[in-house]
Amino acid sequence: MKELKSLVGFGLACAELVADLADGVSFSLISKVVQVAKEAKPAFKGAEVAFEQYVGMTDEAALEIEQWVVSEFDIDNEKVELAIESALKAIIQLRVIVELLVPKKQIA
Numbered sequence: 001m002k003e004l005k006s007l008v009g010f011g012l013a014c015a016e017l018v019a020d021l022a023d024g025v026s027f028s029l030i031s032k033v034v035q036v037a038k039e040a041k042p043a044f045k046g047a048e049v050a051f052e053q054y055v056g057m058t059d060e061a062a063l064e065i066e067q068w069v070v071s072e073f074d075i076d077n078e079k080v081e082l083a084i085e086s087a088l089k090a091i092i093q094l095r096v097i098v099e100l101l102v103p104k105k106q107i108a
Contacts, residue, residue: 003046010043011087
């Protein structure tokens with residue numbers, strides 16, 4: 001589940017960063033940008049394993065991921081499943097964009 005948590009966490013952290021940037025750029029966001037940037041490579045590197053974990057997830061594993069998201073990202077229980085699915089969809093789209101912009105050997 002480590003890879004799935006990493007991937008979901010990266011997707012949600014990106015979303016939080018975009019929301020914060022929508023309020024305007026400030027020096028206080030620099031540490032958040034650096035943290036999200038550090039999470040990118042491990043998240044993308046483990047993406048295939050993470051998606052396999054997601055597809056084969058048991059009810060117990062799903063509950064574990066949901067509880068982790070609620071505690072890490074302050075998302076209420078009613079929206080956690082949507083948040084996880086949205087984060088994974090966003091990562092898929094982000095990966096497509098990255099592959100278009102960056103030669104494959106640099107992101108592997």
